[in-house]
Amino acid sequence: MIGDGATDWTETEGEVPAEPAVNPRAIMDWPRFVTAWAAANDGFDLRHAGPGQRWWARLAYRCGIALTRIGGTAAVTTAGAVLAALFVPLIAAGGGRWPLLAVVLMAIGLLAEGASRAVSVLLGGPMRREAFYRSLAERAAELCWLWAAAALGAATLLILICGVLMAAHEYVRARAMAGGMRPAGTSTVGDRPLRIACTFALLIIAAVVSPLAEDLPAGTSTLVLALWALLGLFGFVQLLAAARKGLRF
Structure with missing residues (x-):
């Protein structure tokens, strides 16, 4: 030990104890x-x-x-x-x-x-x-939500339309952002919040109406998907217009 004996260490005393590593971002x-x-x-x-x-x-x-x-x-x-x-x-x-x-x-x-x-x-x-x-x-989750609608008996055609609109919307949005558009400029009524809200709605409504009649969950799920498809189509057109304007085609 050298110096004041409080802060200096010798080789025989081993390594200086290190402070626990702390990740500042955590x-x-x-x-x-x-x-x-x-x-x-x-x-x-x-x-x-x-x-x-x-x-x-x-x-x-x-x-x-x-x-x-x-x-x-x-x-x-x-x-x-x-x-x-x-x-x-x-x-x-x-x-x-x-x-x-x-x-x-x-x-x-x-x-x-x-x-x-x-x-x-x-x-x-x-x-x-x-x-x-x-x-x-996120795309896999949305496909699972459509699968849930199918399990409840929703119309197959509407499920396919919603799936295609979802994929097309996200593809165009990704290409627009890759071209320089900011995320806020690509926001439309057909974005993911619509799909989330519609899926929540069809699941909750199906559970509520199920005791009333066996075929009601299928009917209500189809109606909710019809709304999803309608607003999704509107949002897709809105996105195309925004991309055309933002990227100056």
Whole structure:
């Protein structure tokens, strides 16, 4: 021991004890998270989002903090979202009140998707790669929702139309953003919130009307899908017009 004996170490005393490693992003406060989120999402500032979107982002942020503290990653969280989505049609197929449990699983999957985005920001991972896989997971979830509608007896033609509109909408949106359009410029009535709302509606309505008549869930699901298709078509036309104007075809 040399010096004052309090801060110096000799080789015989072993290595200097290291402080526990702390990931600064895992304990990122909300203002820093908002800044990092904007940097990772083409400048989208959560402070300028609507009340509902801000509330959802804060919930995802809190879930992301909890997941990072137990070693969770964006990839694992995204996989959990897909797994929850896969169980939605399997549970809904039970009929009766089972679609209500499917609603809960769907909500869990959506929360996992939001938490995955938050974890990506908190841990500063490979944003583009994680966003790519998350986009695939979202499309897979939407196909599972349409599968649930099929399990409830909805018209096959409408299921196919909704699926095609979903794929076309997201393809055009991705190409428009690749061409330089900002995400806000590609927002339409046919975006994912429409699909989420319609799926929640058809599952809840099917569970409510099931005791009244055996064929009512199929009829109500078909009506909800008709609304999905109508608004989805309108949103697709709206998106094409926005892309034409924004990219100056």
